[in-house]
Amino acid sequence: MKIGIIGPQLSGKTTIFNALTSAHAKTSEVFAHKELNRGVVKVPHPKLLKLAELYTPKKITPIEVEYIDVAGLVSETKEKKSEGEFFAHLHEVDALAAVIRTFKKESVVHPCGSINPQRDLENLYTDLIIIDLDIADKRVSKLERTVKLKKSEEEQRELEILKKCKTSLEQGIFLSELQFPAEEEKLLRGFCFLTLKPVLVILNIGEEDIRTAQNLEKEFEKNLKTKRKMVVALCGEIEMELIQLEENDRIPFMQDLGLEKSALNKVIETSFKLLDLITFFTANQNEVRAWAIKRGSTALKAAGTVHSDMEKGFIKAEVVTIDKLLQYGSTHKAKEKGELKLEGKDYIVQDEDVILFRFNV
Numbered sequence: 001m002k003i004g005i006i007g008p009q010l011s012g013k014t015t016i017f018n019a020l021t022s023a024h025a026k027t028s029e030v031f032a033h034k035e036l037n038r039g040v041v042k043v044p045h046p047k048l049l050k051l052a053e054l055y056t057p058k059k060i061t062p063i064e065v066e067y068i069d070v071a072g073l074v075s076e077t078k079e080k081k082s083e084g085e086f087f088a089h090l091h092e093v094d095a096l097a098a099v100i101r102t103f104k105k106e107s108v109v110h111p112c113g114s115i116n117p118q119r120d121l122e123n124l125y126t127d128l129i130i131i132d133l134d135i136a137d138k139r140v141s142k143l144e145r146t147v148k149l150k151k152s153e154e155e156q157r158e159l160e161i162l163k164k165c166k167t168s169l170e171q172g173i174f175l176s177e178l179q180f181p182a183e184e185e186k187l188l189r190g191f192c193f194l195t196l197k198p199v200l201v202i203l204n205i206g207e208e209d210i211r212t213a214q215n216l217e218k219e220f221e222k223n224l225k226t227k228r229k230m231v232v233a234l235c236g237e238i239e240m241e242l243i244q245l246e247e248n249d250r251i252p253f254m255q256d257l258g259l260e261k262s263a264l265n266k267v268i269e270t271s272f273k274l275l276d277l278i279t280f281f282t283a284n285q286n287e288v289r290a291w292a293i294k295r296g297s298t299a300l301k302a303a304g305t306v307h308s309d310m311e312k313g314f315i316k317a318e319v320v321t322i323d324k325l326l327q328y329g330s331t332h333k334a335k336e337k338g339e340l341k342l343e344g345k346d347y348i349v350q351d352e353d354v355i356l357f358r359f360n361v
């Protein structure tokens with residue numbers, strides 16, 4: 001899973017990137033030359049380690065999330081020529097994390113002169129819409145020329161779909177808010193439109209607002225009409241300091257501050273909800289591993305996630321919930337208790353299933 005961190009200048013993108021990835025990327029009080037930061041995070045899942053205790057595997061592999069801290073939106077890019085390069089990085093992500101400042105700090109001057117999160121978010125949305133409009137525009141002009149020359153039904157159809165996109169973007173409507181039949185959605189995927197991606201709004205709050213973060217989230221959520229957008233409020237600066245502490249020192253600090261979860265846990269949890277993902281596990285003496293998959297996926301799809309051979313040669317899936325497996329201590333015992341189920345390819349994978357795939361090669 002890849003998430004692109006975007007937002008206005010000096011909203012705390014790099015600070016939050018550091019808080020999430022334990023990196024030490026340079027933050028700045030004034031708008032500096034932008035650079036791209038990339039970091040991979042291993043998603044902490046306490047049950048994965050418990051599962052590993054049962055198998056003592058050679059390898060424990062958590063789910064990985066890659067964060068890209070990328071500036072380069074219209075309002076942040078002074079030099080036009082670098083735009084393409086930065087946008088290309090955004091097109092590859094599964095979701096956007098929009099960092100919006102609410103923290104007050106005099107030494108950091110807001111590029112618009114005042115703190116106004118709603119305005120910043122609107123501006124950011126406009127930036128995303130402008131980028132998508134540009135993509136749609138270019139393709140529409142090209143298609144208009146080619147369909148005149150040769151009457152291709154396929155291209156005519158594409159033109160209609162893109163015109164529909166254009167109209168909606170011109171009205172300020174995100175493409176994620178439109179309904180597309182599966183076939184059109186597939187076509188649109190090729191364009192990597194930014195407004196088709198789910199958005200996680202990260203409110204970068206001041207330390208004084210940590211205890212009321214939940215109220216802020218709720219208040220802000222009211223303005224995000226659709227399910228494809230969600231909000232978390234966190235204090236980037238504090239979270240960055242916390243992540244740099246030893247794990248044992250972290251907990252008393254968090255309790256002091258009134259923090260129940262780390263920024264990483266909060267962001268991951270919300271990202272999973274936003275992308276409608278669940279976790280399943282595979283386990284043997286070689287490797288105990290967690291995987292992310294879309295909610296509602298079949299056992300066959302899950303097999304394909306692990307290995308294409310498993311999908312091709314799929315026979316059966318042996319499934320047990322991780323809680324039952326941990327309770328009984330082995331698949332053998334779970335089976336005796338009737339908790340290990342034999343499922344076919346159409347079985348819908350449930351969150352925290354442990355799956356053993358039976359397959360032919």
Ligand SMILES: Nc1nc2c(ncn2[C@@H]2O[C@H](COP(=O)(O)OP(=O)(O)O)[C@@H](O)[C@H]2O)c(=O)[nH]1
Pocket residue numbers: 007008009010011012013014015016026027028029030103104105108204205206207234235236237238
């Ligand atoms: N007080 C406070 N300052 C912050 C917070 N997050 C970021 N900053 C400061 O805001 C400035 C800009 O942060 P940076 O992460 O470089 O912003 P970017 O331009 O969006 O990447 C830096 O001086 C940070 O120390 C926060 O949560 N609280």
Ligand SMILES: [Mg+2]
Pocket residue numbers: 013014015026027
């Ligand atoms: Mg930065």
